[in-house]
Amino acid sequence: MGKTTGFLEYIRKDEAHRPPQKRVHDWEEFRLPLPDEYRAQQGGRCMNCGVPYCQAGIIYEGKPFGCPLHNLIPEWNDMIYAGNRAHALSRLLKTNNFPEFTGRVCPAPCERACICGIYGSPVTVRDNELCVIEEAFANKSMKRRRPPQWSGKKVAVIGSGPAGLAAADQLNHRGHSVTVIEKEDRPGGLLTFGIPNMKLPKSIVKRRVELMTDEGVSFVCGVDAAEPQTAQRLLREYDAVILCCGAGKPRPLGLDTEGVSGVYFGTEYLRAAVQRHQFGQSPAVPTTEGRDVVIIGTGDTASDCLATALREGASSVTQLVRRPESDYLQNGQLPMDYAHEEALAVTGHDPRRFGVQVRELVKDENGNLTGVVTTEGDTLPCQLLIGATGFAGCREDVCAAFGVEANKTVTTAEGSFAASVEKVFAAGDMRRGQSLVVWAIAEGRAVAAEVDEYLTGYTNLVRTI
Template identity: 40%
Template structure:
C-alpha cells in the first residue's frame, strides 16, 4: 500500500486571476474547498518527532512553528473531517490563526519532514481553511470571563504581540486596556500589510471579538505625547510595551533626502488609508511613475504589488543578494527554510503586467540622482558575492558595472533598526525575561527582539502575559502577607 503523501501532490490556496486582481485591493487568495484540503491534510506523515512545531532558533534561523502549533494533530482531525475539533486544537496554541494563515511565511513548512524528499505539507493553507470555516460555521464566539482579579494592565501597541498578550491576560481575569497611536487597532496587521494579503475586515473582526470579551481599545493615543508611561504606571498594575520596531532604516547614501524617496512602511500605510476614503498624498502615488523598490523581502514585494495597483509606469526591485536557486542549497540543509526562488503574488502580477520579473540581484545603490529636490534616478553598481571556506560571505564591486535607473518614486524597504535606542529615550531597557529596568514595565514583540515574524510576535505576547500574570500574583500575595 502506497502512502498518501506520495500519491497526492501538494496543493495550496486558490488564487484569483492576475488580470482580475491587479485592479482591486481584495485578497488575492481564498480558502480551499473541503475536499481538496482534506486530501492535503492526508499528506501529513504523522511523524514520530514532528519538526514542524519545534519552534526554535538555529543561529538567526527559525526552525518550525514558534507558537508550537499542534500541526500533525489538527491535520489528522481535518483528514477525518472532524472540523470542530481541528478548530479547537488550532486555537490551543494560536490566538489569531486567521492572521497567520494569511501572512505568516510558514517556517513550519520549511521544517516539514516530508520536505526532505517531497514538497512539504501545505500547512499554512490547511490552517487558514480551518479558521475560515470556523468563522463561517459560527464557532468563533466571544469567550466571556467569569471572574475578574481586580488587576489592571495597560498594553502599548496593538500589533500581534500586544493583541496576543491582551487576549491571554484578559482570559486570566485581568482588566486590559490597549493604547494604539493609529486610528485603527492592529498595528502593522492593519496598516503595514496590504489589503490584498490581509483584508482589514479580518483584523476588525478579531478586534471586535476581543472587545466583546472585555478588552478596551484606546486608538489615536500616542504614549509619550498624549500620555506618559509614568502616568500609566500609576494608573495600572503593570504596563507592557509592544510598540514594535518602528524606526525604518534609511539608505545612507548621497541624495537620499530627495523628494520621492520614501520609507516603504509609510508608503504602504498611506496606501491602505485610501481604502477608508482618504485621498492619497501625491508623494505616495505611483501612478504613471518609474518606481524603484530597494529591498528584497516581503515588504518590498508588497510595495511592488501596491505600485502596480496604483498604475505605475514601471517597477524594479533591487536586491543585494544573488538570485535564489530552484532547489535547496547544500548550505541550507533541512530543517532550515529552503529559501528557494518563488514567484510570490506580487511578482506573478508584475510579470503579467509588465511582461518581466521586477527583481534584480546583487545591486548596490551608490547615490540618488536629483533634479532640484526631486529624485529622477538611482546610480547603481553590480556586486559579486564570494563565500569563503569558513562560510563567511564577502561582496565585491564588479568593475565597470555602473548603471543608472530612472526613478520618480523610490521606496526603501531595507528593514527596521533594533529598538533599544528608542526604548532608552523613555528610560527603559528590556531584559531577556520580558521584564525591564523599570518596576512593573514589561517589553515584548519586536520592541524586545527586533524585527521578526508574526508568529514570534504572537509567542512573545503569550509569554509576556505569563510573566505579567506571575508578577501580578506575586504582588497580590505580598499585599496579603503585609496586611
C-alpha cells in the same frame, strides 16, 4: 493519524490564486480556498511523526525551524481529514490566538520542518490552518469567551500589533482588565498599516478586534505613549505595562537625501497606501500612479511595495537586490512570490536586478527626484524611491518616556520579559528585533504568562519561549 498512507496517495495541492493579470486591478484578497474534498486530502497527507519537527519552534542554523507557537499540527490535520472541524478548531486555538493572521502572512517555518517534505512536498500546514479558522468564523463557531470573574488588576498594552494583541487576549482571558493603547487612529499596528489589503484584508483585523472588544478588551486609539506625561500616567494608573511597539525604525539607506523629495521607506509607503485605498484618507506620501518607481531591498516588505505600486498604476517598477542572483536560487530556479508573478503578468519581465544598488540620486532644480544612478553605472528614471532594507530597532522616544534601558531593542534579563523599570515589560519586535508575525504572537503569549504571575503570584498560562 487520519490516513496511514495519505502521504503516499495524495500530492500537495496549494490554494489557488486569482489570475495575476486580473487581481492587480483591485485590492481584494488573491487566495481562493480549496474545496472540502481536497482540503481533507491535504490533512490526510500529515504523517503524524513520532517526533513532529513542525512543532519544534527553534532557531536552526540561523533560520526559524518549526512553529514557535508549538501548534498541535498533527492533531488538527488528523481532524481535518476525519471531517471533525470543530475538534480541529479546539486544538488550533489552544496554541494560536490568531490563525487568521498567521494563515495568511506567516512564511510557514512549520512546513520547512515537515518530514513529508524531505523526499517530496511538505504538508500544506498554513493553508489547512487558515481553512479551519475561516470556516469557524463563517459558521459562527467563534463565540466570545469572557472570563468568569475579574481579578481587579489593570494592564496597559502599548501597541496593537500581533504581540500586543496576543498579550491582551491572553491576559483578558485570565480575568485582568486590559487596555490597549494605540497611537494610530485604529488598532492593528503592523497588521493594519504594514501589510496590504490583498494579502491581509483589513476586515479580518477589524473582525478580530471586535471579537476581543466583545470579550472585554478596551482599545484606545490616537494616544502616543511616547509623550512623557502619558507614560507617567499609565505607570500610575495600571498594575503592569507591556511595551509592544514593534521595531519599525527603518535602516538608513546610506544615500544623500538632503533637499530631495520623492524618497520614502517601505513602511511609510505601505501605510500611506492603506490609508488612501482602504480608509479613504489623503496621506502626505504620494501615490505611485504615473511614476517610475525604484524599490531597494528584498523580502516581504519589498514585495508588498512592488504589488502595491503595480495596483496604483506605476509607469515602471524596478527592484534592486544587493546580493547576487545565485544566492536566491532553489534547485536552479529563481523563486517568485505573488508580487513577482504580478509584475511578470503586467510588464512581461521580472522586475528584479540582482547585485545592484543605488549609488547616487538625480534631482531637478526644485529638488524633485528624477532618477537614480546604479552601482553598474546606468541611470534609471525614478520619481519615487522606496527603501525596504529592514529595520534598525524600536522607537527611542517610547523607551525614554518609560525610562527603560534599550539598545536598538528594550533590554530585558535573559529568559525574562521584564524591563529595567518596575512593572514594565516588553515583547514582540520591540524586545527581539525585527521578526515574523508568528514569533510576535509567541512573544505576546509568553509575556502574558510572566505578567500574570507578576500580578497574582502564579500562572496557568503556558510559555512557549
